[in-house]
Amino acid sequence: MYTATSSHLSNALERAPSEPVIIQGLTKRFGKPVAVDNLTLTAEAGQLTTLLGPSGCGKTTTLRMIAGFFFPDKGEIYIGTERITDQPPNKRPTRTVFQNYALFPHMTVRENVAFGLEVERVPRAQQRQWVDDILQVVGLDGMAERQPGQLSGGQQQRVALARALVTRPKVLLLDEPLSNLDAKLRVTMREEIRRLQTSLGITTLYVTHDQEEALSLSDKIAVMNNGQLLQFGSPAEIYERPVNRFVAQFLGLSNFLNGTVETSEKGNAVIRFGDYCVSVATNRAYAAGTAITVTIRPENLIVSSEGDGLLGRVISSSYLGAVARYHLHLEGQSDEVIADEHAPSGDRLYQPGDAVRVRLREGRGFVQ
Amino acid sequence: MATIPSELSTPTAFTRRLNRVKEQPFRIVTLLALLVILMIFIVYPVSQVLLRSFQVDGIWSLGNYERFFNSLFYQYTLYNTLVISTLATVGALLLGLIFAFGVTRTSMPGKNIFLLVSILPLITPPFFSAFAFILLLGRNGIFNQVLFSLFETRWVIYGWHGVTLAQIFTLFPIAFLNLTAALSSIDPRLEEAAEDMGASFLYTFRRVTLPLLTPALFSSAILIFMLNLSAFGIPAILGSTNLIWREGSMLAPEVILEILGMNSNWGMGSTLAVIMLVPSFALFLFQGWYVRRRSYITVTGMPTTFAPRPSPAYIKWGVFTICSLTTFFVLSLYLVIFAGAVTETWGVNYNLTTRHLELMLRINQQSIINSLLLSLVGAAVASLLGVFIAYILTRWNFLGKSTFNFIVMLPYALPGVVMGLGLAAGFNSGLLILSGTAMIILIDFAVRRMPFGVESSKSALAQVDSTLEQAAADLGANWPRVFQRITLPLLRPTFFATLTFCFIRSMTDITSVIFLVSPRWRLMSIDIYNSVSAGRLGVAAALSALMIIIIIAVLAVIWRVSGLGYRLFRL
Known part of the structure; x- marks a missing residue:
């Protein structure tokens, strides 16, 4: 109810005490x-x-x-x-x-x-x-x-x-x-x-x-x-x-990669995909050798033509301006994987059929 | 090379134009034929009533009007009609509003029963409740017999209060169905928003719901008031004594008495009919203007699946109580009718008998068949004509379209008495003599229900995407084919609903066909009325019960055939 005590002429931007x-x-x-x-x-x-x-x-x-x-x-x-x-x-x-x-x-x-x-x-x-x-x-x-x-x-x-x-x-x-x-x-x-x-x-x-x-x-x-x-x-x-x-998929494109735990402590773990190893975030510690799934966003996958990483083949590529989006097939992974390349040069995209290497950004993958 | 495209396109354009020209005369002929029919069966009969009101014994004169305005009897008759109509309209609106609010805005139990019961008065003759009132509350009605044996007093229903009550119970379903539709189309989130801002339930109702409901309330009020004004059966049965102005009568019964009574005074009868016509017609014009004027009520019809928000207990149970009492009363009216059909002598001897049923089957057999057949054919004609005219009015453009529309809608504004009187007066001599035939009854049924068919088809057509028809035309169909293959199938639900409504209205009508029946072509509804007036309550009850059964049977058939179910009543 209104009380006559509020003498402000303008209450439009006045902060009120808030409650949870x-x-x-x-x-x-x-x-x-x-x-x-x-x-x-x-x-x-x-x-x-x-x-x-x-x-x-x-x-x-x-x-x-x-x-x-x-x-x-x-x-x-x-x-x-x-x-x-x-x-x-x-x-x-x-x-x-x-x-x-x-x-x-x-x-x-x-x-x-x-x-x-x-x-x-x-x-x-x-x-x-x-x-x-x-x-x-x-x-x-x-x-x-x-x-x-x-x-x-x-x-x-x-x-x-x-x-x-x-x-x-x-x-x-x-x-x-x-x-x-x-x-x-x-x-x-x-x-x-x-x-x-x-x-x-x-x-x-x-x-x-x-x-x-x-x-x-x-x-x-x-x-x-x-x-x-x-x-x-x-x-x-x-x-x-x-x-x-x-939750992962509802909040945007997500990739799910199957790997095994190499070493693990609380908070992070090193995961092995074939001969490629990378550190990811975890909520708890896992025993070495456990098969796990790493969740990673497309922007945290790095596509390159050589170096280390998972071996892959480009299925399709599309140029979206700010990013180039690749659909890839990775060795040892059953699901298709999506990777985004930032600030791409439109003339130099990988083409379908190209063999590539895909790395995970350090610490950005997540094991549930 | 450049000429090839033009050579290819020229014949196409040419054939198109040819098609257009080919169709044009066809349209003109169709329109002219319709116009001639409308002139003969609507404009001509109405003009007959107007002309005769200015004739005394076949001589031009203002005598009838002088008599009307100099006679206290006629003045009181007018006052009685206006005041009782107003009371009954307000009552029907209130009751309808309470029902509609309860069904759409509360979580009270028994909604389906209330919906069903409120349909009952729509499928029975309007004077039916008056008749049931007599059996229940007449001098020898059950209620008064109990009252008399306990307190040596009676509460007799004859008089203004009886007429008002019977009219309310007959007409509140109209308000109920209209207001239910309107309330369902008002987004409940508007009311939630008001409550969200601290408004109480009643405050929300007054400040948000009611203003948004005004157009629906208003159009229901006009329709119900017009029906009250022209009501014949109930005033004739319950209103012969004890009206507000005791020296007067009521208009519609008076018209019929002037013409079908001893005097057979067509002039004075016509004058009274014209007096009745004036307020009806004014309201009709006013409503048209009002509907065009209102603009902001384009309520977002976003369908919402939300259950009604919780209403205060006193509202929910208050509404529930009123609905239950009404339901109980309506049901007891029907029970009494069925009981009356198998009771020896109502009020005196309550032994079971089949005497009335046998008598009915012997005497009224022909009327029963007549009513059923003529009503079905009349309803079919009215519905088909309605769909077709609605199609023309929404999809064609032609000179004089608004006049055409006006003539088509005219019977809606005419009290039944006027139409019946006009047809009787217009076709008993001259070129086209139809008096005493089945044809004239059919014409009455078809013409008077047609505006309803046009209106409901129009609103259905407005929702049919016209690109569907354009697509059919694009594929080469001419308009009769488009109408038959595309438009008509899309209007199927509306067609069946219209058919049902028209059939029921025709079956139960008495006010206009009372002028048109003949010894050869009697009708069931008129027989009921005559039996009640003659005091043969048993036969009247038997006939009424049979009529209800016939209507329900036909409803069930249409229900099944159309596959519409309850939507039949959602027009």
């Missing part, structure tokens, strides 16, 4: 299938936490349970120390930006943004001021009297954001907010969302299926599949040390 969102053992079924299965997760105060996964993985269901549109079958949700599991959505200190924005078509931009303030009985003059401020922050000054239908997709997105932020919620929830925008605008908007989020220091949960979006925006990423949390960590952790094949 704590999820414990959250489970939700729709009939028989489990949408969310025993999910435990903490979105740290002031951070942006992304729920990432393919459609149907339970990420949106989780977000809707935090917003209060679904009640969980089991488990608890806390904001800070406050248990909100059974509160109706209108009593929760959360604000949602919906995938399709859900702007009220019968209200102007101003009325849309002011709706939450109106509900909290903020005085008219104050409402006006705050709405103008927040519209300026999201770059929509002068658009207040428009109808939502008269705005472009990006502008509608900003209105939705302004509407969510103007009431200074403790938690901001974003449900695939960029999926209805074109590719260029998506990049601009995600940078803008990130800037706003960090400057306001607001605890944010962000749902997406786009790994690039997740990597570029997040403090932490929770990768989900089939209702379960597969991995929770920083973007670098998730990308570089995926816990399984699914």
